[in-house]
Amino acid sequence: MKFTVQTEIDLPVTKVVELFDNPENLKHWQPGLVSFEHLSGTPGQPGAKSRLRYKMGKREIEMIETITVRDLPAEFSGTYEAEGVVSTVKNFFKPVSENKTLYITENEFSFSGFMKVIGFLMPGAFKKESQKYLLQFKEFAEKQS
Numbered sequence: 001m002k003f004t005v006q007t008e009i010d011l012p013v014t015k016v017v018e019l020f021d022n023p024e025n026l027k028h029w030q031p032g033l034v035s036f037e038h039l040s041g042t043p044g045q046p047g048a049k050s051r052l053r054y055k056m057g058k059r060e061i062e063m064i065e066t067i068t069v070r071d072l073p074a075e076f077s078g079t080y081e082a083e084g085v086v087s088t089v090k091n092f093f094k095p096v097s098e099n100k101t102l103y104i105t106e107n108e109f110s111f112s113g114f115m116k117v118i119g120f121l122m123p124g125a126f127k128k129e130s131q132k133y134l135l136q137f138k139e140f141a142e143k144q145s
Contacts (some may be wrong), residue, residue, distance in 0.1 A: 001110075002106070002107065003108075003130070004104060004105065004107070004110045005087050005104075005131045006054045006103060006105070008101070008102055008103075009036065009100070012100075013094070013095040016101040016145075017072050018145060021101055023050075029137040030133060034055050035053045036050060036052055037050060037052075038050050039051055045070055046067050046068060046069060046070055047067065048066070049064055049065065049066050052080075055056050061083075062083075063080045063081060063082040064080070064081045066081075075092055075093075077091060077093065084112050085086075085110070085112075086109070087120060089105055089106070090105065090107075091103070091104070092106075105130060107145050109126055
């Protein structure tokens with residue numbers, strides 16, 4: 001499953017990237033994030049791996065992030081592996097004007113096991129969740145100015 005979501009943020013691209021690129025800020029715009037733990041590689045650089053733990057309702061989800069591209073401010077991409085799901089997320093930051101940035105994510109999900117059923121029955125849920133994270137980042141970022 002592939003889809004793209006985007007939002008405009010009322011901040012210069014340099015400020016948006018600065019806020020996005022700081023792992024300490026994740027907790028401010030990713031609800032349910034319990035922990036972010038660097039595992040290997042140079043933090044924030046291609047090849048680096050980190051463990052992210054989330055609590056969503058009564059469920060706990062753990063995923064491993066592997067950074068694949070770091071070419072900021074243009075692109076920051078990675079893969080995210082959790083039980084039954086592998087996703088690739090490509091983040092792009094494009095200046096619209098001096099004080100406005102277009103934040104775009106290209107998302108690709110592949111499923112295995114029981115998650116194949118979930119992906120088939122509820123494809124819209126993944127796009128909706130991805131859009132929600134973009135809007136939460138926008139809200140967080142615009143409050144920082």
